[in-house]
Amino acid sequence: MELLWILVKILIVFGVVMLHVAYATYFERKVIGHMQVRMGPMRVGPHGLLQPIADGIKLFFKEDVIPTPADKQVFYAAPLICLISAVSSLAVIPFFEGFAIANINIGLLYIFALSSLASYGVVLSGWSSNSKYAFLGGLRSSAQVISYEIAMGLSLVGVMMMAGSLNLTDIVHAQMSSSFKIYLIPQFLGFFVFVVAMLAETNRTPFDLPEAETELVAGYFTEYSGMRFALFFLAEYIGMIIMSCIGVICFLGGWSGPFHVPGLPFFWFVIKVYLFIFFYYWVRATLPRYRYDQLMALGWKVLIPLALFNIVLTGTIKSISG
Amino acid sequence: MTPGTFLPSDYLPIMVMLIFATGFGVVTLWVGRYFRLRRPYAEKLEAYESGNPPSPPPRFRFSIKFYLIAILFVVFDVEAIFLYPWALVYDKIGIFAVVEMFLFIFLLLVGYAYAWRKEALEWEK
Numbered sequence: 001m002e003l004l005w006i007l008v009k010i011l012i013v014f015g016v017v018m019l020h021v022a023y024a025t026y027f028e029r030k031v032i033g034h035m036q037v038r039m040g041p042m043r044v045g046p047h048g049l050l051q052p053i054a055d056g057i058k059l060f061f062k063e064d065v066i067p068t069p070a071d072k073q074v075f076y077a078a079p080l081i082c083l084i085s086a087v088s089s090l091a092v093i094p095f096f097e098g099f100a101i102a103n104i105n106i107g108l109l110y111i112f113a114l115s116s117l118a119s120y121g122v123v124l125s126g127w128s129s130n131s132k133y134a135f136l137g138g139l140r141s142s143a144q145v146i147s148y149e150i151a152m153g154l155s156l157v158g159v160m161m162m163a164g165s166l167n168l169t170d171i172v173h174a175q176m177s178s179s180f181k182i183y184l185i186p187q188f189l190g191f192f193v194f195v196v197a198m199l200a201e202t203n204r205t206p207f208d209l210p211e212a213e214t215e216l217v218a219g220y221f222t223e224y225s226g227m228r229f230a231l232f233f234l235a236e237y238i239g240m241i242i243m244s245c246i247g248v249i250c251f252l253g254g255w256s257g258p259f260h261v262p263g264l265p266f267f268w269f270v271i272k273v274y275l276f277i278f279f280y281y282w283v284r285a286t287l288p289r290y291r292y293d294q295l296m297a298l299g300w301k302v303l304i305p306l307a308l309f310n311i312v313l314t315g316t317i318k319s320i321s322g
Numbered sequence: 323m324t325p326g327t328f329l330p331s332d333y334l335p336i337m338v339m340l341i342f343a344t345g346f347g348v349v350t351l352w353v354g355r356y357f358r359l360r361r362p363y364a365e366k367l368e369a370y371e372s373g374n375p376p377s378p379p380p381r382f383r384f385s386i387k388f389y390l391i392a393i394l395f396v397v398f399d400v401e402a403i404f405l406y407p408w409a410l411v412y413d414k415i416g417i418f419a420v421v422e423m424f425l426f427i428f429l430l431l432v433g434y435a436y437a438w439r440k441e442a443l444e445w446e447k
Contacts (some may be wrong), residue, residue, distance in 0.1 A: 006335045010342050060350075063359040068367045069376075080347045087343035091336050102335035108337075109406065127381075131369035135381065143388050146395040153402040160409040222370055227354045231347060293445030296391070300443045304434070305396070308427055309406070315423045318412065 009101050011022035013090055018248065021237040022052035026282050035285040036175030059233075062226035067129065070223060074128035078227045079221075082235035085114040089242045094169045096255040096265035107168040108160070111210030111246060112153060118235065119145045122220050125232070129223035137219025140209055140292065147299040148200035148207075156228065157251045158314040159183055182253040186317075189310040191251045193303050195279075198243045201234065205284040206243035209292055244276035245269075390442050401430050 026048065041048030050165025066075060073093040083105065094100035104110065119142050125137015160166060162183060163174035175183055184191050200207040209216075216222070221232045248254060248269060257268030290298070369376045370408060405426070412416045 003334075003338070005368065006338050007342075010335070012415055014342070014346075030350065061358050062352055065362070065366060067369050068364075069369050069379075080344065083347045084340065084343040087346065088336070090331070090341050091339040101339060102332065103338070104332050115409070120329065129369070130381070131376075137386075139384055139388055143391045146399075148393060150395065150398045150402055153399065153406070156411045157366075157402070157405050160406060161412045164410055166410065167405070179367055217370065217372075225350055226358060231350075297443065298444045300394075301438070311409075312423065312427060315420055319417070320421045 006101065007087065008242075011035075012096070013101060014087070017090060017238060018159060018242060019236075021234060022056065024237050024240070024277055026052045026283075027277070029277065032050045032285045033280040035282075052217075056230075059230040060227060061295070062063040064226040064228060066221075067131065067223050068109075069130035071128035071130065074124050075223075078121045078125035078128060079224065079231035080121075081124065082118050083231045083238075085121065086235040086238040086242065089114045090238070092168060093242070093245045094172065094249070094271055100169060100294070101266075103167070103168050103169055105165070108156060108171075108250075109244075111150070111242065114148065115242075116146075116241070118239065121232075125224070126220040127219075131223050133222040134215045136222050137216045137222065137268070140216075141203060141220055144200060144203070144207065144209065144295060144299075147296060148197045148303070149300055151193055151303035151307055152197035152201060154304065154311065155190045155197060157307075157311050158187045158190040161314050161318065168249050168254075170248055172256065175253050176256050181256070182251065184251045185308070187251060187314070189248075189306060189313065193307045193310065194247060194251065196200070196303060198247060199280070199283060200295070202239045202280075204240070204241055204280055206287040206290050207295055208289060209295060221322065240277065240280060241273065244273045244280075247276055248272040286291060387445060394437060394442060397433065398430075401426075 029042040029051075030048075033236040041051040044050045066072065089111050092104060092110050094103070102232045123138050123142045126134045126136075126141070129135070145288065157173065162178065163171040164170060165174065175181065178186075180186055199205075221229055224232060252272045253268075255266060255269040257271075261267040371377070408419065408422065408426070415422075
């Protein structure tokens with residue numbers, strides 16, 4: 001019986017997230033289109049509303065090309081690793097009061113663990129494709145992801161100190177009872193580091209060097225086509241949603257809001273996640289791509305010291321006021 | 323509690339989720355097999371190199387910098403993980419936590435300064 005309830009919850013969350021992924025791609029193309037004074041997708045359905053569905057059907061029926069030089073087993077496994085680690089992260093996100101698939105004490109740590117696992121998918125796909133572009137893309141991506149993971153891990157230490165918990169539900173509760181209601185104000189440094197690291201972790205512009213089209217074609221998934229490509233694509237967008245959720249939970253007060261919306265307990269959570277997603281696209285339409293050495297220098301020489309400074313600052317202020 | 327009897331039941335949903343995610347990926351790929359085209363020929367199956375015939379094998383030697391980044395990652399990530407339990411009990415251990423923070427971050431900064439000094443953080447010199 002309990003198992004059935006878990007399954008129902010998983011199906012609901014998964015369904016909702018998949019729908020969001022589909023329309024996140026549509027939203028992205030529309031937002032960027034309008035920012036560049038174009039219309040974006042307009043052909044399929046009214047205002048192109050059915051575009052993501054058409055894309056999905058197309059990808060499903062596309063030929064699955066497996067290049068001869070590829071290392072077959074690893075080539076098959078890599079997109080699955082990416083997808084599994086992205087989808088499983090959804091298990092600990094509390095979408096509103098009392099609703100999380102698994103309310104565990106190590107929530108944040110679990111998400112970090114899974115996002116580290118995702119980089120295996122990237123490295124393995126780059127290696128197993130046995131193609132130059134994929135190989136270079138995989139190398140770059142793994143170096144980038146592990147560099148920014150440190151900054152991201154350190155940027156959230158301030159939040160942990162203030163909340164005294166890794167449980168995502170407890171972090172939201174601690175925020176509600178704190179003096180500013182959201183951690184964005186006392187943790188603005190941490191938030192800044194988190195947002196930059198978030199963009200880099202999900203390989204989004206201006207840090208999308210692993211898949212820089214002009215030099216590396218599509219980066220680590222150059223050799224993938226059809227449904228296997230779609231799995232990488234899904235993993236990337238689910239990763240964006242997860243990172244947005246973490247940002248909302250740790251800095252923007254989760255599902256709490258200025259007033260209660262009857263019947264929609266997840267209203268504020270969803271609005272804040274949409275803001276984050278919009279921010280991703282806004283950045284993409286605005287900023288040019290970084291150079292690789294600049295990217296590494298930013299991660300190691302700016303973000304890590306800033307995050308450490310934030311920890312010291314938080315600790316000092318807490319012990320003085322505490 | 324007797325050893326071996328603890329059941330981490332809070333983690334059951336996580337296990338179900340992992341199985342579900344794996345199942346989703348495998349089933350979509352497997353079902354798709356019966357619907358998609360399959361018309362391979364030698365040129366299509368070559369590694370993509372902008373239309374040129376693939377030149378020397380792609381598993382060439384790559385920059386040592388990537389190894390260096392990996393080693394630095396291990397060091398710093400482990401240190402970050404050590405900060406987590408400390409951050410969680412910060413309120414409970416009082417002044418000891420503050421002293422410990424300055425000590426630990428000082429040690430971390432020594433290593434960091436060394437790496438910087440040795441130009442391990444420079445991508446190109």
